[in-house]
Amino acid sequence: MNFLxxxxxxxxxxxxxxxxxxxxxxxxxxxxxxxxMVAEQKDKAVRSLRSGKDLAPDQARDLNLANEALVAPGNxxxxxxxAGDRKGSLLEPLPYLRCVNPRCNYLIPPDELVxxxxxxxxxxxxxxxxxxxxxxxxxGIPNYVEKHIPFxxxxxxxxxxxxxxxxxxxxxxxFRHDTNMANPASYPPLAINLRLFEKPFNAPLPIALRGITTxxxxxxxxxxxxxxxxxxxxxxxxxxxxxxxxxxxxxxDGRRRFGPFVVASARRERRQAGDETxxxxxxxxxxxxxxxxxxxxxxxxxxxxxxxxLFLASRSRQDEAALRAQMRYTPRKDEIxxxxxxxxxxxxxxxxxxxxxxxxVVELVQGGAGTMGGGxxMGGGxxMGGGGxxMGxxxxxxxxRIRPGMQPGTTAPAEPLRFEITRTFDPAADLIDPARLRxxxxxxxAPGQR
Numbered sequence: 001m002n003f004l005x006x007x008x009x010x011x012x013x014x015x016x017x018x019x020x021x022x023x024x025x026x027x028x029x030x031x032x033x034x035x036x037m038v039a040e041q042k043d044k045a046v047r048s049l050r051s052g053k054d055l056a057p058d059q060a061r062d063l064n065l066a067n068e069a070l071v072a073p074g075n076x077x078x079x080x081x082x083a084g085d086r087k088g089s090l091l092e093p094l095p096y097l098r099c100v101n102p103r104c105n106y107l108i109p110p111d112e113l114v115x116x117x118x119x120x121x122x123x124x125x126x127x128x129x130x131x132x133x134x135x136x137x138x139x140g141i142p143n144y145v146e147k148h149i150p151f152x153x154x155x156x157x158x159x160x161x162x163x164x165x166x167x168x169x170x171x172x173x174x175f176r177h178d179t180n181m182a183n184p185a186s187y188p189p190l191a192i193n194l195r196l197f198e199k200p201f202n203a204p205l206p207i208a209l210r211g212i213t214t215x216x217x218x219x220x221x222x223x224x225x226x227x228x229x230x231x232x233x234x235x236x237x238x239x240x241x242x243x244x245x246x247x248x249x250x251x252x253d254g255r256r257r258f259g260p261f262v263v264a265s266a267r268r269e270r271r272q273a274g275d276e277t278x279x280x281x282x283x284x285x286x287x288x289x290x291x292x293x294x295x296x297x298x299x300x301x302x303x304x305x306x307x308x309x310l311f312l313a314s315r316s317r318q319d320e321a322a323l324r325a326q327m328r329y330t331p332r333k334d335e336i337x338x339x340x341x342x343x344x345x346x347x348x349x350x351x352x353x354x355x356x357x358x359x360x361v362v363e364l365v366q367g368g369a370g371t372m373g374g375g376x377x378m379g380g381g382x383x384m385g386g387g388g389x390x391m392g393x394x395x396x397x398x399x400x401r402i403r404p405g406m407q408p409g410t411t412a413p414a415e416p417l418r419f420e421i422t423r424t425f426d427p428a429a430d431l432i433d434p435a436r437l438r439x440x441x442x443x444x445x446a447p448g449q450r
Contacts, residue, residue, distance in 0.1 A: 140172045164438045190339040190348045193312040195425035202301040206230035206253040209294035212281030220266045261285040306330045307360045310425045317431040364417040
């Protein structure tokens with residue numbers, strides 16, 4: 001009797017394990033028996049067909065149903081889940097989370113936004129464990145989001161590319177950066193709306209050598225150098241004369257300033273021009289410790305590459321002409337570009353860090369504070385306060401109230417907030433037909449709104 005008292009729990013556990021093993025064996029035997037019966041029916045049907053007989057309707061129907069039942073995913077018996085499979089298995093069951101209500105504390109499936117026992121709404125951070133495959137329309141926004149936002153439809157893939165709050169960012173872009181799709185004051189960093197307009201290039205200088213007058217002297221100091229200088233007001237080139245050693249005032253091409261240039265030297269030399277050799281003038285100008293060689297009759301260009309960027313200040317297709325004409329930026333490395341969010345009139349300044357053949361890297365240097373507030377609230381009523389994540393744009397998000405370059409609560413400098421601009425401008429993908437733009441309706445509350 002004492003033995004039974006001391007080992008009662010072990011005996012019960014042994015009985016349970018034995019019953020479990022027996023149950024598994026019975027299930028496996030049943031599956032094997034069913035497979036054998038199906039195989040026998042199939043062989044019988046095949047023999048009937050080969051002998052020229054037609055299958056009876058009931059026999060054909062039962063055979064099809066049996067085959068479908070054997071290959072149905074829901075009927076498969078797996079001891080271990082495959083890598084990345086979130087459906088669970090016998091030894092790895094579905095994950096459960098504890099309800100946030102301290103008076104409830106029941107375990108509920110992770111894909112439930114509302115507890116089935118007490119009705120408490122679950123916090124938005126649970127969305128990281130929701131099944132990624134639950135996106136019926138394959139538009140990049142999961143079902144659990146589209147079901148809880150009035151202007152989204154889990155069966156309509158076109159709503160991801162719309163701009164519901166007209167803040168120049170699509171619903172999909174706002175979802176990826178945890179901003180409020182229904183609040184125009186909550187939007188991702190403006191650098192997300194930059195596109196590559198064309199490949200980087202060496203911009204032409206607003207000054208060119210027109211000719212050299214030697215005044216019958218071999219001394220370049222006695223020569224006159226005639227330059228064509230661009231006038232931004234008239235949009236035309238005009239002649240200006242200088243000597244070696246003169247300083248040419250700063251020039252502009254209408255977008256940027258160049259110079260002041262110093263005429264360092266001048267000479268005449270023989271150069272090949274097509275099928276003939278010509279005597280041409282050559283002048284060397286210096287600016288910012290760099291030398292520019294201007295050849296008579298040729299267009300001089302900058303030594304450094306310039307990026308060609310287009311800022312999507314509007315997503316309306318009817319504004320495409322204005323965007324191409326007014327929202328183009330051609331910065332050089334280390335230059336600052338200022339982007340203005342039209343709906344809120346907030347400005348963000350970015351510094352160009354590097355320029356490559358198919359990528360431009362910019363860094364936020366001013367602005368952005370508060371622009372990413374009002375993040376998505378998946379039913380818990382909690383504002384995420386911005387944030388964001390890297391979705392191929394090359395940048396992590398920044399808190400809505402954190403000053404650029406500072407860690408919250410500290411004086412230590414934070415990692416720079418950088419963005420890789422790799423997407424080329426595509427009107428078909430980047431612009432939206434005005435008829436498809438959805439104006440926010442009064443009273444519509446999206447996750448994150450108070």
